[in-house]
Amino acid sequence: MRTVIAGGHGQIALRLERLLAARGHEVAGLIRREEQGDDLRDAGAEPVLLDLESASVEEVAAHLQGADAAVFAAGAGPGSGADRKDTVDKAAAVLFADAAVRAGVRRFVVVSSMGADPRHEGDEIFDVYLRAKGEADAHVSTLDALDWTILRPGALTNDAGTGLVRLEAHTGRGPIPRDDVAAVLAELLETPATAGLTLELIGGSTPVSVAVKSVAGN
Numbered sequence: 001m002r003t004v005i006a007g008g009h010g011q012i013a014l015r016l017e018r019l020l021a022a023r024g025h026e027v028a029g030l031i032r033r034e035e036q037g038d039d040l041r042d043a044g045a046e047p048v049l050l051d052l053e054s055a056s057v058e059e060v061a062a063h064l065q066g067a068d069a070a071v072f073a074a075g076a077g078p079g080s081g082a083d084r085k086d087t088v089d090k091a092a093a094v095l096f097a098d099a100a101v102r103a104g105v106r107r108f109v110v111v112s113s114m115g116a117d118p119r120h121e122g123d124e125i126f127d128v129y130l131r132a133k134g135e136a137d138a139h140v141s142t143l144d145a146l147d148w149t150i151l152r153p154g155a156l157t158n159d160a161g162t163g164l165v166r167l168e169a170h171t172g173r174g175p176i177p178r179d180d181v182a183a184v185l186a187e188l189l190e191t192p193a194t195a196g197l198t199l200e201l202i203g204g205s206t207p208v209s210v211a212v213k214s215v216a217g218n
Helices: 011-022 034-042 057-064 082-103 125-141 178-189 208-215
Strands: 002-006 026-031 046-049 069-072 107-111 147-153 155-157 164-168 175-177 197-203
Touching (some): 002 011, 011 034, 011 178, 026 034, 034 046, 057 082, 069 082, 069 178, 082 125, 107 178, 125 147, 155 178, 164 178, 164 208, 175 178, 178 208
Parallel strands (some): 002 026, 002 069, 026 046, 069 107, 107 147, 147 197, 155 175, 175 197
Antiparallel strands (some): 164 197
16 A cells, blocks of 8 residues: 655654554655655655645645555644645645645544634634634535545644554543554544544553454544
């Protein structure tokens, strides 16, 4: 399986690239800066230089040609302002999804955020972020040409993964190691029966593979 990951140098993306490469998959990661390429190669992924804030849908689709799956794991980051929440967390996600449709890539997984909601109220930067993520998720969910799954993790930590999670439509808030988010993403990619689901994810007591199988087909 060939998977293309937007935000290929992100903390979750690098973990996911290692997992997929270890499973024998072909992985490519979209990056904005050439110097990030070595980190992707170390993870077993092919770096692809492409800025989603300036690329056209045709340019993105060209890099998605022949892929079996696409993962949107890009983010403006905690230090960014409201403008980049719109250009990355919303617009780049919409662009990547539209490009996947154009390239004929059906399997599409989004790394969203717990609380993402296009109707979320408030004027703080985090409020803008949750609206942007919610608007992007809403767009993806309208695309019948995609077998989409939207994953909304709780508070991300750099603790070592436990392999034990809670994955449901609604989990309530809680922390989740990035290691375990990547493990769930890898499992979701290999479980097409999770298409059409929006799932929340926090630490829990269920092994990742069991948690994914339990929501598949729901």
